[in-house]
Amino acid sequence: DAKTTQPTSMDCAEGRAANLPCNHSTISGNEYVYWYRQIHSQGPQYIIHGLKNNETNEMASLIITEDRKSSTLILPHATLRDTAVYYCIVRVPPSGGGADGLTFGKGTHLIIQP
Amino acid sequence: NAGVTQTPKFQVLKTGQSMTLQCAQDMNHNSMYWYRQDPGMGLRLIYYSASEGTTDKGEVPNGYNVSRLNKREFSLRLESAAPSQTSVYFCASSFGGLFNGYTFGSGTRLTVV
Numbered sequence: 397d398a399k400t401t402q403p404t405s406m407d408c409a410e411g412r413a414a415n416l417p418c419n420h421s422t423i424s425g426n427e428y429v430y431w432y433r434q435i436h437s438q439g440p441q442y443i444i445h446g447l448k449n450n451e452t453n454e455m456a457s458l459i460i461t462e463d464r465k466s467s468t469l470i471l472p473h474a475t476l477r478d479t480a481v482y483y484c485i486v487r488v489p490p491s492g493g494g495a496d497g498l499t500f501g502k503g504t505h506l507i508i509q510p
Numbered sequence: 511n512a513g514v515t516q517t518p519k520f521q522v523l524k525t526g527q528s529m530t531l532q533c534a535q536d537m538n539h540n541s542m543y544w545y546r547q548d549p550g551m552g553l554r555l556i557y558y559s560a561s562e563g564t565t566d567k568g569e570v571p572n573g574y575n576v577s578r579l580n581k582r583e584f585s586l587r588l589e590s591a592a593p594s595q596t597s598v599y600f601c602a603s604s605f606g607g608l609f610n611g612y613t614f615g616s617g618t619r620l621t622v623v
Contacts, residue, residue, distance in 0.1 A: 437617070438617070439617055440600070441614070497543055497569075499555070
């Protein structure tokens with residue numbers, strides 16, 4: 397699986413858009429980008445994933461550059477409850493309905509300021 | 511919907527004691543996982559089960575055993591607990607395959623003294 401690089405921490409004002417970058421310059425053509433977050437003391441929560449097109453769901457938007465070497469997770473209107481560690485993970489989905497476990501790095505600690 | 515349920519939520523063990531952490535999911539997921547998280551660190555995979563009847567080692571399997579009891583349940587056993595196993599343990603499940611969105615439990619906080 398490709399290695400990812402994320403800033404250790406970021407601040408964002410409440411109500412503003414939070415833009416979390418992730419660098420994955422060694423990504424290969426069949427690797428997906430996944431984002432999870434972990435609110436203090438809780439289990440991680442799935443946010444979104446994508447391959448090459450931009451994706452949006454009720455939680456966030458995922459923007460992947462055309463060369464796929466980096467991506468940005470966007471929380472459009474951040475609230476205090478969005479304070480969490482955000483993990484960017486790049487991997488090939490297992491084939492044949494199998495599974496082999498996601499690898500979590502240290503992520504970005506996003507702090508939403510009131 | 512309960513999702514992924516872990517028991518117990520907290521546990522204190524003495525060095526050398528054994529215990530089993532329980533995990534159950536009610537989402538009809540095929541795959542289940544056990545992770546540990548040490549302070550200030552990301553999650554590390556201990557064991558996983560791609561489907562009922564199969565288990566495989568993850569990144570840090572030493573000192574642990576697992577049992578996939580049925581499709582719903584996946585337990586983690588510490589045969590002889592050591593202080594280095596003090597950690598927060600998370601169980602997760604997923605359908606596996608192309609969409610690999612995991613659902614995590616709320617964790618078990620284990621202290622070995």
